[in-house]
Amino acid sequence: AQKVTQAQTEISVVEKEDVTLDCVYETRDTTYYLFWYKQPPSGELVFLIRRNSFDEQNEISGRYSWNFQKSTSSFNFTITASQVVDSAVYFCALSEDQYGGSQGNLIFGKGTKLSVKP
């Protein structure tokens, strides 16, 4: 069975601190996709990143970076120099490969609520 675990329910940091959000996944598939979405108070899920299981390169995008480690089934997300606007709920999600690269539905973790205080 597929599962995504985000063990941190809530994290509170002070602006300019670095923060890492943990994500651990379970799947029996050898081909799968991992995602991070941000859900600000307005409620709309905003796509941040997608990774396929064959691409273990870490990625950096501005203040955001992602660390994908298949050996520990983890896909962690770090925000460097956090800002108040980063306050949101962040979801990690997993999708299996249906057939030759076609994605299935997303399986989400329960989310981590990040509060960045000024």
Next chain:
Amino acid sequence: DTGVSQNPRHKITKRGQNVTFRCDPISEHNRLYWYRQTLGQGPEFLTYFQNEAQLEKSRLLSDRFSAERPKGSFSTLEIQRTEQGDSAMYLCASSLDFGGQTDTQYFGPGTRLTVL
């Protein structure tokens, strides 16, 4: 290029009433998904369409729920005889599946349903 839109944004109804939500996907996207999100939880998959065909339904989608995508463009999700447990945010997402490769799912703002 507009994103995914959903209407209405909020719906309050009394138990036992029927409700219908609409989702308009990103125009060139051939896949459309419905998810449900309750407070403090991540979204849970309900069903998805490829063009007008409904290809998968979750066990969460009871007989009171029905979804359609008649012309392969917009989709509707109807809940009959609503129950208080149906209160949730209903999210729609769309993506492009081309030659067996599926692009990222992009979400709409959701419809928040409150059943009194």
